[in-house]
Amino acid sequence: MIELTARLLRGPVYLAGEMVECSVTFRNPSPPENTRSQSNNDVFENLAWASVQMHCICAVNESRVSGSQEGSSVEEAANSLSHTSYVPCKGENGQIVLATKPKILFCDLRLSSGESKTFLYTETLPSEAPPSFRGQAVKYSYKLTVGVQRVNLPIKMLRVPLRVLVIQGITETFLYGENDELTPNNPFLEHQQKESATDLALQELQNITARRSPNFYNITNSRGKVVRFCLFKQAYKLGEDIVGTFDFVDAAVPCVQLSVALQSEEEIEEGRRHHPNQAPAVSISSKAHEVCLGLQNSHLCLPIPLHLAPTFSTNLVSLKWKLHFEFVISVEPEADLKVIPDDGGTWQGPANLPIETMVWDLPVTIYPSNPQLVSQGIRAQTKHEMVF
Incomplete structure (x- = not known):
């Protein structure tokens, strides 16, 4: 019996272009005392070889995506090899869009009872790698696969999931x-x-x-101004809060209540859509709601969860983010909506209030955060084990 342990040293979240480090340990556990042999011969376990490879698989919803995909399918890769060959992504569904070269950890390893060996696997993610994403039409998933074979026995594989983030728009x-050749050097300075x-x-x-650059938006309809909205910046990181303010002081149209939702738009590239007029798939990640009748000012604080996928674009799909506003406004501005001052009294709202809903969208850009902070926030597993 062999215990295989794979541990991601810097957590399960990485940026494209970053180096992945994983320690792989093989251990031959000692048998229980009551089952140990009385002879002086140790019990050895022989391992023929072990290899590690990292790959990204793209799976699509055929009802929304059409056309052939780039890369080879997992099924084709598995069928092209014999049943005894090392196929790291065997059993997965989709297309292989990225695969690193397999790295051999060892050949012919012999472990005595209670002995263990640890190997370090390092691999740099390509800077052009797509991000991890699980959408309604497209899914990009990364896995690091450790393959090992004992002498005269089938291959065993341990899969370690990864999450890859991409910084869109960085030069x-x-x-x-x-x-280094173009960087000026000063021989009198210490080497840094x-x-x-x-x-x-x-x-x-x-x-x-x-960068903070407050932008003000006067939201109006055919009857006049509804509210003045201020958004302090347009670019956010995962884990931040989207903060804004509402000003109803000079409003000509009474606003009864409002709601703001952080929405994603998953849009398939033209030519790959199943239907020519196919609309983007919309998902809501977080939402804020407030009754604002009688208020002069209000604020917005909308969290951005760490598990979301930042803004990105590939040759198959693009993901964009926006703030979706819904304002419930009074149809009759002459209705008695003002609070009547009364010392110690309570204002009674109207029994019937004709209303209508007004919708407005504001695009925002979401970037990744530091991978280590994301790893701590989502508390993803970094250690994976298998016994064979």
Whole structure:
């Protein structure tokens, strides 16, 4: 019996272009004392080989996506090889859109009773890798597969799921860093360790999402102004709160209540849609609601959950985010909606109030957060085990 343990050293969340580190341990556990042999011969376990590979699989909803996909299907890859070959993504459904070269951890490993061996697997995610995403029409999933075979026995595989984030819109300068040959050198300064491409990308990401430029929107209809809305910035990171204010002071149309929802639009690229006039798939992630009748000011605080997929675009699908507003307004502005001042009294609202609903959308951009912060927030599993 062999115990196989795979542990992601920096958590299960990574940025595209970042290095993935995973420790892989093989252990031959000691038998119980009452079953140990009385002889002096140790019990050995022989492992023929072990290999690790990382891959990304794209699965689509055929009722929404048509046409052939890039890459080879998992079924074709499995059928092209014999049953004894190492096929890391065997049993998965979809197309292989990314696969790293398999790395061999060892060949011919012999473990005595109670002995263990640990190997370090490292692999850099391609910067052009698609992000992890689970939508209504498209799903991108990453897995790191450890394959191992004991002598004269079938291959066993342990799959370790990963989450990959992509920073949309960051230039190649921040993804790959500066060229050492073009960087001026000062021989009188102490040598300083060069920042990694990931650190540079996170710094640029912080600069983008930290900029505050309040934008004011006068929301009106045919009868006049409903509310003045202020949004402090347009770019946000996962885990942040979308903060804004509502001003009803100069409103000509009474607003009874309002709701704001953070919505995603999953849009299939033209030419891959199952129907020519197919609308984007809309999903709601968080929502805020408030009764604002009689208020002069109000505010919005809408959280962005860490498990969401940031804004991205591939040759198959694009994901965009927006704030969806719904205002319930009074149809008759002359109706008696004002609060009557009465010391110690209570205002009684109208028994019947004719209303109508007004809808408005405001696009926003959502970027990833630091992968380590996302890992801690979602509390995803980093250790995976298997016994064979």
